[in-house]
Amino acid sequence: MKVPFSWLTEHLALTEGIGVDEVVDALVRVGIEVDGVHRLEQVRGPLVIGRVEKITELTQFKKPIRYCRVDVGDAVTPGSTDATRGIICGATNFTEGDLVVVALPGAVLPGDFAISARKTYGHLSEGIMCSARELGLGEDHSGILVLPRNSATPGDDATEGLGLDDAVLEVTPTPDRGYALSVRGLARELACALDLPFADPGLRELPKAKGDAWPVRIEDPDGCKRFVVRRVSGLDPSAPTPWWMQRRLMLAGIRSISLAVDVTNYVMLELGQPLHAFDAERVKGELVVRRAKEGEKLTTLDDVERVLDPGDIVICDDTGPISLAGTMGGASTEITPESTDVLLEGAFWNPASISRTARRHHLFSEAAKRFERHTDPAVAPVAVEMAANLLRTYGGGTVQLGRTDEGRMEKLPPVTMPISLPDEVAGVRYERGVTARRLTQIGCKVSIDTAPDGTGLVVAEPPSWRPDLQRPADLVEEVLRLEGYDTIPSTVPAAPPGTGLTAEQRRKRSVARALAEAGYVEVAPPPFVSKQTWDKMGLPADDVRRNTVSLLNPLDADSAELATTLLPGLLDALQRNQSRGLRDVALFHIGQVFLPQKGAPRVPDPPVTERPSDEELATLEASVPKQPLHVAVVLSGNRERAGWWGPGRSASWADAVQAARIVAEVSGVELQIEAAEHAPWHPGRCARLLVGDFPVGYAGELHPKVVEAMGLPKRTVAMELDLDAVPVVGNRPARPLSRYP
Secondary structure, X not given: OEEEHHHHOOOEOOOOOOOHHHHHHHHHHOOOEEEEEXXXXXXXXXXXXXXXXXXXXXXXXXXXXXXXXXXXXXXXXOOOOOOEEEEEEOOOOOOOOOEEEXXXXXXXXXXXXXXXXXXXXXXXXXXXXXOHHXXXXXXXXXOOOEEOOOOOOOOOEHHHHHOOOOEEEEEEOOOOOHHHOOHHHHHHHHHHHHOOOEOOHHHOOOOOOOOOOOOEEEOOOOOEEEEEEEEEEOOOOOOOOOHHHHHHHHHOOOOOOOHHHHHHHHHHHHHOOOEEEEEHHHOOOOEEEEEOOOOOEEEEOOOOEEEOOOOOEEEEEOOEEEEEOOOEEEHHHOOOOOOOOEEEEEEEEOHHHHHHHHHHHOOOOHHHHHHOOOOOHHHHHHHHHHHHHHHHHHHOOEEEEEEEEEEOOOOOOOEEEEOOHHHHHHOOOOOOOHHHHHHHHOOOEEEEEEOOOOOEEEEEEOOOOOOOOOOHHHHHHHHHXXXXXXXXOOOOOOOOOOOOOOXXXXXXXXXXXXXXXXXXXXXXXXXXXXXXXXXXXXXXXXXHHHOOEEOOOOOOOOOOEEOXXXXXXXXXXXXXXXXXXXXXXXXXXXXXXXXOOOOOOOOOOOOOOOOOOHHHHHHHHHHOOEOOEEEEEEEEOEEEOOEOOEOOXXXXXXXXXXXXXXXXHHHOOOOEEEEOOOOOEEEEEEEEEEEOOEEEEEEEEEOHHHHHHOOOOXXXXXXXXXXXXXXXXXXXXXXXXXXXX
């Protein structure tokens, strides 16, 4: 998330001496990762506001070129009586009368791009009209930056008006801190780190409402805990977004679209509550929140028709689904340049459901990113009210008296812990009152109690935005985090004698080292596959490798199975390298495969607040699939390159067998080879690998149909071997060196 420094500190009373560097250090200290700081003061020299007075189209060139006369106030050309400057521009997103940003000769833009007067396209260009990217304000380079009319005067210093003395922080909060994906959440963290007072913008008083804004029915209370609607009528569709809001959105990496859309994006960044705006005139009947029906379709705002899943939560009207809840709105009710009547919706959606929907439809929107990390259900009406007021202020709309607020909001249960627990965990004696103060800073309602044995207790009621505070350990983490992990003394424990790597661990390292020395590159592909992979690999219908373990909450709905072989991940990595121009590829991977046990019980769901019983632990262990360690290699292209030493040599099935011999030699066992037929290998070029009479793997050239189905180079070869099935040979005594030559 990108956030301007000026916006982040708006709700804080910064003391003298606290600047960007101090803020970055403070955020990092409390666990908020700062990936970078982009300082806007890279622009130097004369930068002014200009007004386009005249545009002359130069039609004799192959691309659009304009010669413009721009009023720059007092910054006229020395010795000239003309109040305007001539500037050549290739952008077409502006008209006469628009206000633009002009870099005059002598200015230096980011990247040390110096501006000077020069003759081009038959005219003298005395500066440039700048885009947002040229000024370092954002990535938009589709046209020049056009400011709202009457927002400035020609000749004004643009540095101050654009806020180029600001800085943008790029932060990456951890997934369990969804509240930090907002200015509100980050400002609170900063206030805790610097011990500053914090004015929470999410605790504003709501005006009284009369009746409902729109009829709403929630049919899926588990998927939607709260649904708030406000209606704004009489909106001026031509009303521009105010410059200060455009600037903040631009610096946050969001392109300005229209006032209604910009307001919802702005409130999302400010409070962390995603909103959606419907065109009220296009909504037919009451809004219904439910699960999608089998076969239902919805065309989303990106003009993609999506087939919905029964697990998706949708918002419907009388015509059917009009929004994919928490992810993306529908095209049928989107805000258009003619929209004057707007419904503002703010809701609290089930995080797990939104996460699955986003992955199922590959729609990783800014809204979904926040909902799947848990938003604050208490801030939904505040966010909707804030958006409605902004539309009234800048769009001339009228906020209707009604407010719809359906659903229930459950309070989070209080957490009780011994008041001395943070001291005991950290090994630090904190000052009296530190625990209560720190928990109060993060929003908890704290009270002090006494146990029957006289032990002091802290009872903390978590705020609505902190559902992760469930156990005493969570409260301890907050105290230690805010007091500073650097205050905890570190003592490196002495390693007990006689320990070290096991024989299996030493062998794994030796195998990896030997394959690397043989020219293979180690990769670590994810262990997830799709069921279609087995068809591409040509596995028979009764092949045991098709019997996989399915994930309840996969990262990708198309790859929801745990791999029973290392080959799919390796072959995918090979194909990816080939698509990027690498022809001679030799990869290896050492990792676990997942083999479900016959008759295994269903995976239990033991409680996390107490130790599971012995029976639950036994059931849990019996349900876990076997996870033997395998080693696999894949090769394509030349195994030996051509050079002065002779012609090159293409990789063949013999190289795959040789890789297995390397593994066997390092393991200290003798490998036997015999011909075999085993998918996905070529039946005439497949070798079974045996240690004694026990098969441990296969090697050879892949079947041509497999190569074609998976988009691999011809003659791709592979080897896979069960490393756990190879016996571990102990240290063998070395023969003494002969005394005699």
